[in-house]
Amino acid sequence: MSGGVDSSVAASLLKDQGHDVEAIFMRNWDTRDERGECPSERDYRDVQSVCSQLEIKCHQISLVKEYWNAVFAVALDGYARGLTPNPDVLCNSEIKFGVLLNHINQKINQGKGERGWWFATGHYACAMRGRFSGGSVQLYRGADRRKDQSYYLSAVPAASLDRVVFPLGNLSKSRDVRRIAREKDLTTASKDESMGICFVGERRKFDAFLAEYIPQKQGDVLSSDGLKLGTHRGIFTKTIGQSAGISGWHDKWYIYAKDLDRNRMYAVQDRNHPLLHKKTVRVGPVHWISGAAPLGIEQIGGISLEAQVRYMQEPQKCTLSADQR
Known part of the structure; x- marks a missing residue:
């Protein structure tokens, strides 16, 4: 459980179905915000409050070291090379559905021997065995397309998904989940959604945060015909399609390419410029959920x-x- 309304309702639904439910709260990052309080501490208090309401056990596990090595350091390397990795995708595949899932399995086997168990989260997605996949588990989009989180789960292997249930997969957040939370009078019923990456938070600018870890190296921003438009503060500060943030121009410029070797960015003025679109994309390494x-x-x-x-x-x-x- 994360301390949000989604995982709270997921736990409540499972409890209502008669399952033996226990909550686990992951602590992945421990930097304090500008008020001197760690956001994860507030979230954990919310988890404890909901668990008290539901009368279920609550556990906390620190995966700060594992998160740093498997997610943050990997993402940081990508940003430094001018890429735009997604830490949330990494966190799901490596930590939540990797390290944490293995930890649970070990604890259950050590404490009570082999028994049936499932790992449930508040994601808006579905995991089912497909007719055309030889019976192996497949990942499907959540019914609420505005909240569908299958994208964030796309790197999770089938072996992990085989242990997973998504109680909210067929529900709508605005129509169903919030209503259930209010009817149950859960303390998280009206809690706002968390929109920031966990190690950045919601009050900080992302490029300023990265500058604390990646040396800034000023470079030129050029037009497609080589005209110097301005400068950037580091190749990691912008991603493809983002506004270049160049002052002195009536219309906005948008980044369409990066040159890491020359520390340059290239921009066009029209948001629908052909250079911002691609007909062919090479991708890799490729992860197949089924393994093939x-x-x-x-x-x-x-x-x-x-x-x-x-x-x-x-x-x-x-x-x-x-x-x-």
Whole structure:
């Protein structure tokens, strides 16, 4: 449980179904905010409050070291190389559905021997065994498309998903989850959503936070024809498609490319400029949830799928084929 309304309702639903429910709160980051209080401490108090209401046990586990090594350090390396990694995707695959899941399994086996158990979270997604996957577990989008979090779970392996249930997978947050929380009078019923990355928080600018860990190196921002438009404070401070933040121009400029070797960024003025769009994208390394690539990917023409490169992006039709180079 995270201390939010989603995991609170997930726990409540499972308790109502007659399951033996216990809550686990992960502490992944311990930096205090500007008021001198660690946000995770506030969240843990909310978890304890809900657990008291539901009359279920509450456990806390510190995974700060594991998070630093498997998520933060990896993401930091990507930012330093001009990439835009997603720490939340890493956190789910490496920590929540990796280290934590293994920890639970070990504790259960050590304490009570082998017994049936499930790992539940408040994600808006579904995990089911598919008809066309040989019975292996498959990840599906949540019914509430505005809150669907399958993107964040896309790197979680099938072995982990096989132990997972998502009680909110078929529910709507605004119509169902908030209502259930109010009806149960849960202390988190009206709690605002957490929108920031856990190690940054909601009050800090992301590029300023990264500058505490990555040396800033000023470079040029150029137009597509080589005109110098301004400067940037570090190749990690902007991502593709983001406003370049250049003053002195009537219209905004948008980053369409980065040159790490020359420490340059390139920008165009029209948000719908062709240079901001791509018809072909090379991706890798590839993670298949089932452990194997789908049939047809090696064939000429590949297979027809839908692609999503960032959270909340509308899925785009595409053709996926193996790189023959």
